Amino acid sequence: MSSIEVAGLSKRFADRTAVEGLTFNVDRGEVFGLLGPNGAGKTTTVRMLTGLLSPTEGEATVSGISIRTGGEMLRRRVGLLTENPGLYDRLTGRENLLFFIKLNELDARLAWARASNLLRRFGLEGREDDPCGSYSKGMRQKLAIIRTIIHQPEIIFLDEPTSGLDPEAARTVRDAVAELAKDGSTIVLCSHNLAEVEQLCGRVAVIRGRLIEVSTLQAMRKAEMVLEVRLASDPSGFEPIVKALPFAPAVELVDSKLRVKLRHEEQAADVISALVLAGARIHSAARAERPLEHVYLELMRREDAS
C-alpha cells in the first residue's frame, strides 16, 4: 500500500518552474530516495509533500491526506528534518524538544519519556540541559532528528540530513536513519550524496525539475546488460574471440575481467560457450551491477542531451 501518491505535481514560482509533472509512489515502510543535483527541486517537492507549499498543478496524497487541503492534519502525520537543523541555540536540547512537544500538543510526560529514550539511543543523554549552541554539528543534527520524530510521524522526510557534516558525524546520522528504517518508518530521503542513497534507500526517484527515472536501485544498476567474466588466466587473449561472435558485443578489460555488453540475457550463454570452447577456465560469470554513480551521471548526461 502506498504511503505517498504523487500525480503530475508541479510548482512554479513567479519567475521559474521548480518542478514539473512529478509522478511517483512511495510504499509503506519503504526508504525512498529523492536524488538530484542542487536546484533539482528536491526541497520544493518535500515542502509540497509536507504541506509547506501548495502545488501549482497536480495532486498528491500523503498517508491518504491531500496535500492541498490536509493542512494541520497532514503536518501532524509527517516529520520533516530540514537541511539546516533549525535549533534555537540559546535554548537547551530539552527546551527545544519541549517546544515541539507543546506544538504537537502531546502528553508531556509520555512524550518526554520517549524523548529520553531517543536521547539515549542517539548518544545525547547527559547533554540535554546544555544550550544547543554548544553542540557539535553531528549532535545538532541528531537532536533535530529526535525533534522530527518526537510525535511519532507516519512518514519522515529527511532533506539532505548529512549535508555539511564531517564524515564521522555523517555516519552517526546515517546510522540513526538506518535505525528508523529498521523500525518500519516510511522515509523519504532527499540527497545528492549517492553513497548515502545507495546505503539507505531501496528505491529512488531521480529528478531534475522533472522526473527522470524512478526505480529500485538494483534495477537501475542492472538496467544495462553487462556480463562480467573472471578468468583463471590472462583475459586479453580471449577478447578477440568474444568480439568475433555473430552479435559483435562491445568488450572491455577491467581489473583482469572481461566486461561484455549484451543486447539481451540469452547472449550470455553464447559468450560463455565461446570462451570455454577457446580453452578459457572461467572462475566466475555474473551480470555486472554498475555503481549508482555511473547510473546517475549517465542519466544526467542523457538529460543534458535531451
Add this chain to the structure above:
Amino acid sequence: MAFHSRRAMAVFWKDSLDLRKNRALLWTMLVLPAVLVLVPTGIIYGYAHDPHDPSLRTMALFYDPTLPAGASAARYLIDKTLTDWFGLYLIMPVFVPIFISSQSVAGEKERRTIEPLLASPVTAAEILAGKSLASLVPATVVSLAAFAALCALVDWVAWRYVGDLLLPNRMWLFGVLVIAPLFAFFGNGVAVLVSARVADAKLAQQLSGLVTLPLVGLAGGQLAGLLRAGTLYYAVEGGIVLLLDILLVVASIRLFDRERLISRWV
C-alpha cells in the same frame, strides 16, 4: 482551521524563554527606558532646584505669554515638561515591541528555525498570536516599570519645591494604561509586517523604527510651542493609532501566510 491557544502559548513560552536568555537584547532594550526616565527627572530637578531663576520666567512666557505675573514659572515649566514628555514616553511602548518582534520574527529566518516551526501543526495565526504576546508582555512590563521609576524619581526631586506628588496624575495614568498599550500593539504590528517582508532582523528593526519618527516630530512641535499637549491631544493620538492597529491586524492575518513565509524566508 481551529485556533489552539495551547500552541500559541507554546510559541509565547519559547519566545519569552529565548528573550530571557538573550542578555545583549535585554540590555539594549533597557537603554531607551532609562533615557526616557532620567532625562525628564534631570530637567525637573533643574526647575525644582532653583525655582526662582529669572530665566525660567522668560522660558515660561515663550510657551504661554498670558502667564500671570504672580504664577510660578518653575511650576508651570514642571507641569508642561510632564505633559509634553508623555509624547516622547510613547516612543518606548512602540520601540520595545519593535526590538523584540524583529528579533523573534525575522530572527527565525536568520537562524533558519522557521521551516521546522512551519512544518509543525501550529497555524500562522497561532504563531502570530504567540509572538505578538511575547513582545507585548515585556513591552508592557518595561513601560509600567519605567513609569513607576519616573513617578518615584520625579516626586523625589520635586518634593522639596512642590510639596506634593506630581505623578501619577490622571493624564499619565490614562496614557500609560490606555494609550501606551495601543502604541505597543502598533509597534508590534509594524515589526511583524516588516519582518515578514525583509531578509534580516536588523533591517526589520531599522525599517520598523521609522514609525517612531512621527512621534519625535510631534514632540518637537510641542517643544517649539506649535502644539499644545494634554489629555484630549493624547486621546486623539490614541484614537488614530487604534484605527492603525485594526488595519495592521487585518494586514498581518493576510500577509502572515505559511507559503509566503516559506518561499520568502527560506
